Amino acid sequence: MQTxxxxxxxxxxxxxxxxxxxxxxxxxxxxxxxxxxxxxxxxPPFAAAGIGNGDFDVLAALRRSGKPYALSAxxxxxxxxxxxxxxxxxxxxxxxxGLVSRSVTENDSRGRLIAxxxxxxxxxxxxxxxxxxxxxxxxxxxGSEEQTHLADLLERLTSTLAAxxxx
Numbered sequence: 001m002q003t004x005x006x007x008x009x010x011x012x013x014x015x016x017x018x019x020x021x022x023x024x025x026x027x028x029x030x031x032x033x034x035x036x037x038x039x040x041x042x043x044p045p046f047a048a049a050g051i052g053n054g055d056f057d058v059l060a061a062l063r064r065s066g067k068p069y070a071l072s073a074x075x076x077x078x079x080x081x082x083x084x085x086x087x088x089x090x091x092x093x094x095x096x097x098g099l100v101s102r103s104v105t106e107n108d109s110r111g112r113l114i115a116x117x118x119x120x121x122x123x124x125x126x127x128x129x130x131x132x133x134x135x136x137x138x139x140x141x142x143g144s145e146e147q148t149h150l151a152d153l154l155e156r157l158t159s160t161l162a163a164x165x166x167x
Contacts, residue, residue, distance in 0.1 A: 006030050041138060045130045049123060050097065054082070056131075058090045059099060059124040062116045070103075070115035099123060 003011070006029040013022035039053070046056050061079040062069045073091070077084045091114050094100040099120035102112045116124065139147055 042134055045127060049127060055090050055094055056127060058094060059120055060128060063124045068115060069121060070113045072111055072113060
């Protein structure tokens with residue numbers, strides 16, 4: 001079995017600092033490398049459509065919200081997990097591209113609703129199908145049970161980290 005780069009790094013630390021347990025790097029280091037590799041492989045369809053990953057996140061959040069495919073900047077911020085400032089920049093780009101529109105909310109003239117346009121809805125539906133197909137291909141090396149097990153482990157790790165932040 002060939003040693004990957006992360007195992008080689010851990011082995012070097014074992015040699016240089018045998019008093020330290022570097023084995024957490026086997027998980028964390030691989031997660032970082034995996035994140036970068038996945039990002040590189042998933043980005044091209046978005047780039048071909050003239051949008052970034054973050055822009056797609058906004059379009060997808062609006063699409064998932066159901067008809068009328070509209071949310072406030074605050075709702076988008078909570079759904080996409082970025083600041084309202086980042087949402088504003090993304091929405092500005094998407095509005096310029098004709099993929100979303102802004103309108104005044106009925107209850108608060110200061111509030112704005114961001115909604116998918118017809119073009120935005122069509123592009124989002126096309127891109128999500130492509131995106132999910134790419135994800136399936138990237139996971140093809142794992143069986144269905146392995147994918148479920150990995151998803152469960154990652155959810156548990158996420159929950160553990162979230163619980164630690166709350167304390």
